[in-house]
Amino acid sequence: MKSNFMSDVNEIIGHGPHNAQGRARKHNRQCGEGGLATVECAVELQDAHYSDQTLAALVERHGWRYQDATQPQNGVERLFDGLACDGMVVPDGTRYLLANYAADPERCRYIALYAGWELLGDWDGRNGSPEEIASRLNERAEHYARSERIALEAA
DSSP states (O other), rough: OOOHHHHHHHHHHHHTTOOTTSOOOOOHHHHHHHGGGGHHHHHHHTSSSSHHHHEEEEHHHOOOEEEETGGGGGGGEEEEESSSSOOSSSTOOOOEEEEETTTTTHHHHHTEEEEETEEEEEETTSSSOOOHHHHHHHHHHHHHHHHHHHHHHHH
């Protein structure tokens, strides 16, 4: 029987949850479904790297969602409407803003906020609690959305 090595590797490690540092972690089914709603999830999240805690705070407290629920370390996204002119592909001008650690994958120290390829800001995760960093990032995203809508109306 011939075995494909990479498919075996992906089957073994490719589907397990990992934290932003790339290390495998335990995953509680209730955590995936209920977020911070259970005590077990809160304890598991408390032990996670601060980058994972920051992403989770954006999801749980500010309405963001994981770009890929099977690999939450890939970042989060939030849809904002009215940020661009109406078009054929996106008739209501909605755009996703993205937050991730792509620019700092080794340490996961700096979380960055993007509108497409445009960097809107980045924050050092050590300069506050994960909840504070998530709140600052969310405030910046909402400020960007408001200013884009105002600029669009003025045009």
